[in-house]
Amino acid sequence: MSDPRAHVVGTGPNGLAAAVALARAGCRVTAYEAHAVIGGGTRSAELTLPGFVHDVCSAVHPLGVASPFFRTLPLARHGLEWIHPDTPLAHPFDDGTAALLERDTAATGATLDRADARAWAELMDPFVDGWEALFDDALRPLLRLPRHPLLMARLGYYGLRGASQLVRREFSGDRARALLGGIAAHSLLPLDRPPTAAIGLMLAIAGHAVGWPIARGGSQSIANALASLLREYGGEVVTGARVASIDELPPDDVVFLDLTARPALEVARTRLPRRYRRRLARYRYGPGAFKVDWALSEPIPWRAPECRRAATVHLGGSFAEIAAATGAAWNGMIDERPFVIIAQPTLFDPTRAPPGKHTAWAYCHVPNGSTVDLTDAIEAQVERFAPGFREIIIARSTRNAAEMERDNPNQVGGEFNGGAETLFQFVFRPAIRVDPYSTPVEGIYLCSASTPPGGGVHGMCGYNAARSALRWLGR
Numbered sequence: 001m002s003d004p005r006a007h008v009v010g011t012g013p014n015g016l017a018a019a020v021a022l023a024r025a026g027c028r029v030t031a032y033e034a035h036a037v038i039g040g041g042t043r044s045a046e047l048t049l050p051g052f053v054h055d056v057c058s059a060v061h062p063l064g065v066a067s068p069f070f071r072t073l074p075l076a077r078h079g080l081e082w083i084h085p086d087t088p089l090a091h092p093f094d095d096g097t098a099a100l101l102e103r104d105t106a107a108t109g110a111t112l113d114r115a116d117a118r119a120w121a122e123l124m125d126p127f128v129d130g131w132e133a134l135f136d137d138a139l140r141p142l143l144r145l146p147r148h149p150l151l152m153a154r155l156g157y158y159g160l161r162g163a164s165q166l167v168r169r170e171f172s173g174d175r176a177r178a179l180l181g182g183i184a185a186h187s188l189l190p191l192d193r194p195p196t197a198a199i200g201l202m203l204a205i206a207g208h209a210v211g212w213p214i215a216r217g218g219s220q221s222i223a224n225a226l227a228s229l230l231r232e233y234g235g236e237v238v239t240g241a242r243v244a245s246i247d248e249l250p251p252d253d254v255v256f257l258d259l260t261a262r263p264a265l266e267v268a269r270t271r272l273p274r275r276y277r278r279r280l281a282r283y284r285y286g287p288g289a290f291k292v293d294w295a296l297s298e299p300i301p302w303r304a305p306e307c308r309r310a311a312t313v314h315l316g317g318s319f320a321e322i323a324a325a326t327g328a329a330w331n332g333m334i335d336e337r338p339f340v341i342i343a344q345p346t347l348f349d350p351t352r353a354p355p356g357k358h359t360a361w362a363y364c365h366v367p368n369g370s371t372v373d374l375t376d377a378i379e380a381q382v383e384r385f386a387p388g389f390r391e392i393i394i395a396r397s398t399r400n401a402a403e404m405e406r407d408n409p410n411q412v413g414g415e416f417n418g419g420a421e422t423l424f425q426f427v428f429r430p431a432i433r434v435d436p437y438s439t440p441v442e443g444i445y446l447c448s449a450s451t452p453p454g455g456g457v458h459g460m461c462g463y464n465a466a467r468s469a470l471r472w473l474g475r
Helices: 013-024 062-066 105-109 114-129 131-138 149-159 163-170 174-187 196-209 220-232 261-268 274-282 305-309 319-330 375-385 401-407 423-427 460-472
Strands: 005-009 028-033 087-092 098-101 236-239 254-257 288-296 310-315 340-343 358-366 393-399 444-446
Touching (some): 005 013, 013 028, 013 220, 028 220, 062 196, 087 174, 087 305, 098 105, 098 196, 114 196, 131 149, 163 174, 163 196, 163 319, 174 310, 174 319, 220 236, 254 460, 288 375, 288 401, 305 310, 340 375, 358 375, 375 393, 444 460
Parallel strands (some): 005 254, 028 236, 087 310
Antiparallel strands (some): 087 098, 288 393, 340 358
């Protein structure tokens, strides 16, 4: 194909990554966005009051900095600036202290029980030392020979199990167990299920190696930088353009769907064979999220002062409490003490709020599609570790799991990882295929988080899909 034209449906980070990779290789690319604003899960908006900028979905981006593709792009020239808090992550306890995920593993160990300080470093250091090689392999399809087999074998040895099994084996105290357990809970899976250990390890390693940064001005800056780079390469972005069916697009052009399995099925139904449609229909989504954004009169008054050094704070107390909350959501129940993930970006990025004011962002796991309002439960968890928190709230915006899907149909049932990252779907997503980005129809590709390596703002699903298509196109 001498002058290929590609159409990308959806402008989340994966769709934009696919579009950039294709345009850089010389393809003519048009990306379509149904919303008036690009970005998908990386949008930012004034959700509470004028002048208070909140991230609509994703807020903190360890995988964005670690991404093998994003690292090759001149995104800083297009306005993306990463802000690194003093500490990537804080995990407070009821005694007024906190465990910290620091950039240095020894410094992290100093916040844990003494017996676990050495164990933490021994577990993490070999991965941190080889982090670039690790992420180069781990963020590509697993059904291929790794470039660094020994490092990936080590990750498999520790990671292909539940986080519960890993922390019981490696640590004797609850501070280390809770710290790693809270990180593993980003998987949205029960912590006794594989591969929650691998997901927790990868995010912890990223924290040590590259940090857990935020984007200045909001996550929207990531999407804006990618779109600006796409235009520099000659690509086009069209907003307010919902593609209801790929039949609306020229039949001889290449199509990329930055849509998770179920929306992709709806858009491409007329072109996909029955067996593949059945596979997409059986694809499983995990728990959803209930999200709260606050406009605040001052910073959150944490009892543990170390929490003010981190943009991300995990509220769950002990490992047992975190495990109970994540297991409840997976099994269709609501835990009265939800595990809460908080971002407090204005401690480090004052551009997001009026002078002297602040924003905060939080969510907890809920059953897929839940309409339950957990505002009180989330605020009670914050108040537990930051007495007086409710007194500094100026305004709030809430969104239950069903509303999350209405705002972004890719988040089926309010789930934002592109589908449950069970061990089977961790390897085979969205269906069993040697090339998970291709479909049985030539020229139609999937590039969303329903393909490997799954959820997170890293662009690798889109980049990997573009590479697959470029091989087919002979480029």
